Amino acid sequence: MNKFFKNKLSIIFFIFIPIIFLWHPNWLGILGVQPYWPLFWLLPWSMLNGSINGLIFGFFLGLILDSLTVDNSFTQIPGLLLCGIWFGKVKIHGDLLVGHFRYGLICSLGSFLCGTLYFMQILIKNFSDSTFLLFIPSLQNIFAEVFLTGFFAPFICSKLLRFFRFYREKSSIINF
């Protein structure tokens, strides 16, 4: 049983992303905005397993998170797909300190990309109904999310990366 948990640790963390997404702990947020949780898992996973795995699991994450939100018109899949591909190309940095801060920067940019793509969908859908100025709060959402994601990423991503590397069973990786 213990062996099973160690081998499947990354998948167990994957299952908990939607739970945290639903839980939405307010005490961790700013202005009611939360960090973009799926990126914390996607970055170490893609860094270890490459762009194709990043793309596949970015798509899976998008599917599952879309199914938990009631907004049918908008999707998180494009942002997570792009982040999965991009994160797969990022190499692990030798310097521990620089590596930590790099996770923050990469996750911030990823969050900005995902937020912007989501905002564009809202803007396109509502363009006929309202003016551009009505969506200024959305920019506030993007920047709060970018800040929080960048703030938490060095702690969470480096821990997850260490776990994944330590417990990774080579046969469980999907090679293409």
Add this chain to the structure above:
Amino acid sequence: MFDIRRISTSRWWHKKKSWILFSIFLFLIFVRITKGSIYKDFYYFISKPFWPGQSQKELMLKSLNQEYLIKSNLLLKDNIRLREILKLQESSKSDSILAAVISRKTGSWWRQIILNKGSKDGVEIGSIVMGPGGLLGRVKSTSFLTSSVILLTSPESKVGVWLDRIQINGLLIGSGDNYPNLVLYSKDAEVKVGDFVSSSPASTLLPPNIPIGIVQSIEKPFQTKKTAKISLLAKPHLIDWVQIFKLKI
């Protein structure tokens, strides 16, 4: 013979990993089609020990009394004005279901709450959800044990509203912050800060005269439209207990 066997076993469909990946994909498609009901029901069980206590229930009943007083005054006015007009939607108080909020997303893009009552308890898609003070939103999807509510502040929410003082209909559109936008399709509408906003009698989605909010600020007229920010009476980020009302068409 050996070569043929080697080639045939290297096909992707002979790989166990490909089938595992395909099974995960099919499972996720199933989750997507069912709108995450498995996940929501699973969340129902693991969040059960952390559900809100009973004290808010009493607070809610107190606030409901005040709300009924405002509402009865509005209904009296409305009855006189709408004697000859057919009501499009009607809600029945006897069909109300009391539910606790088990998940709350009131910031960022996704503005929704998940309640601990689902199709098992008779919650239907389209039912309206009210908290102390007024309308919160509508039920968008249900699972066996839970129901997801789209809040009025969500960018996907659009409901017809009524400004009682100036007797005009408008559209309340969520903008992704705590103050949805009221759009009036008349540049000359004399809307003022403090005006009371309720659900429109002409709405096909909501019953008439449900308290919604108060005009907080007014934007400059743009083209033929006038917009205003609305402060909602029911605060979704504070409420732990809500009431669900079924709609009667």
